[in-house]
Amino acid sequence: MNPxxxxxxxxxxxxxxxxxxxxxxxxxxxxxARQGKLTYFDYNPEKEKDVAEFCVSLMKRDxxxxxxxxxxxxxxRHIDSGIARVQPLIEKWSAHPTNAPxxxxxxxxxxxxxxxxxxxxAGAGNAWKYVEKKSGLIFTRSEGLGVASVHxxxxxxxxxxxxxxxxxxxxxxEKVTVEKTAAAMQVSDSNPMVGIEGRTSLLINxxxxxxxxxxxxGSDGRPGNVIDFLESxxxxxxxxxxxxxxxxxTALVDGLNPIWPSRISLGGMSLGDVWxxxxxxxxxxxxxxGDDLVPFHKLTMWLTYSLVEVxxxxxxxxIDGVEDMTGLPE
Numbered sequence: 434m435n436p437x438x439x440x441x442x443x444x445x446x447x448x449x450x451x452x453x454x455x456x457x458x459x460x461x462x463x464x465x466a467r468q469g470k471l472t473y474f475d476y477n478p479e480k481e482k483d484v485a486e487f488c489v490s491l492m493k494r495d496x497x498x499x500x501x502x503x504x505x506x507x508x509x510r511h512i513d514s515g516i517a518r519v520q521p522l523i524e525k526w527s528a529h530p531t532n533a534p535x536x537x538x539x540x541x542x543x544x545x546x547x548x549x550x551x552x553x554x555a556g557a558g559n560a561w562k563y564v565e566k567k568s569g570l571i572f573t574r575s576e577g578l579g580v581a582s583v584h585x586x587x588x589x590x591x592x593x594x595x596x597x598x599x600x601x602x603x604x605x606x607e608k609v610t611v612e613k614t615a616a617a618m619q620v621s622d623s624n625p626m627v628g629i630e631g632r633t634s635l636l637i638n639x640x641x642x643x644x645x646x647x648x649x650x651g652s653d654g655r656p657g658n659v660i661d662f663l664e665s666x667x668x669x670x671x672x673x674x675x676x677x678x679x680x681x682x683t684a685l686v687d688g689l690n691p692i693w694p695s696r697i698s699l700g701g702m703s704l705g706d707v708w709x710x711x712x713x714x715x716x717x718x719x720x721x722x723g724d725d726l727v728p729f730h731k732l733t734m735w736l737t738y739s740l741v742e743v744x745x746x747x748x749x750x751x752i753d754g755v756e757d758m759t760g761l762p763e
Contacts, residue, residue: 443700445723449707450686450730452679452757458727459759461713471712506761507739508547508554511579515570518583519543523747526599536748541657543743545601548656549591550582551736552635552692558627563619578618585617591636603654606640609633638692646688659684659740660748667750678754681740685733699723706730729762 448454466476496503504510512518526542527533534542554575563577564570565584572580585591589598590613593605611633620626643654651658659681666680690705697704699722707728714720737758744750 440721441700442722443702445721445726446699446702446704449699449704449723449726449728450702452682452754455728455730455734455759456757458713462710462727465712470715505738505742507742508550508579508735509739509742511554511575512546512550512583514572514576514580515565516568518580522583522587522599537660540743540747541655541660542599543747544657544659544740545591545599545655546583546586547739547743548736549586549601549636549639550579551732551739552639553582553632554578554735555628555632558625561618561620561624561626581618588617590617601656603640603643603650606636606643609636635692639689642689642691645691646684649684649688659688660744663744663750670751674748674750676744676750676752678737678741678752678757681737681744681752682733685736685740686730689733697726699726704728706732731762734758734761 449458462471463476465471466474467478469475492500492503509519523539523543526539555578557574557578561573561577563572563581565572565580570580586601587598589605590609591601591605592598593602593608594600611630614633614636615621615626615629618626618629620629640654643650643656647654649659649662650656651661662684663676663680664674667674667676669675686705690703693703693705695703697707697709704726707726707730709725710727711725713727714725717724741752741755744752
């Protein structure tokens, strides 16, 4: 029992790491905005129509009226900047005379790639650029990081198994160094990148997280092994695997939690991308611990979108509950 209706801190912490909590808490903030009760922002609802029309104009500019052809929001788009790279990679694997992957292994490889690519996708600064040797194309920012990551993946930088470059595993990530990362991303005094040490640290932390969560990533600590966990959580409907989005979210938010910096904790649990909003508790006479917190989980959401595309496009699985996902807080 909870005397006086007090919710235990660990229970609130668990809730704040779920998908529905993001929309629910952000909805509370939006309602305060409607009432003019936020500290730093004013809400002008009459401008919503202008924003919507602007967004529609961009979609029509790029896709005409064929809105159904708009690609899902995911890392695949960045990796394919300028030219297609993912599909040619899949075709290269399929053409291998002795080691062509089955659909599950193909999806494992793509998940391996997308996980490290998303984790490498932090601000690179205004001065850095990446020159793709084969195409001669030049990229910056997220697109540059995405293109660089696929070539790092192809080179076997993240694999521990000689002769099997197209994989990411804990043992391979352990061997990543700042020098190797910098060389692969063409970083130099004349081509500086912000946060190269932090990127390398994140990959090494990923190695530790993968080893600590074999229930999600297998005994060899491979991101793509999450497919096996998801299959165990799925049900078959007309020969199609139906996977609850909550299963994928749990694997990512729990399995990758050790890689993030320790910020706000509640009930002994590190919350990740969750932040205080004092306006939330201003109207509450006796707020409980955690009532002021708003979850975003931006990078985990971005990764989830990216992996959903692989599961749906390559494995032909159906993901249930995607309506719980939100736009990224950018």
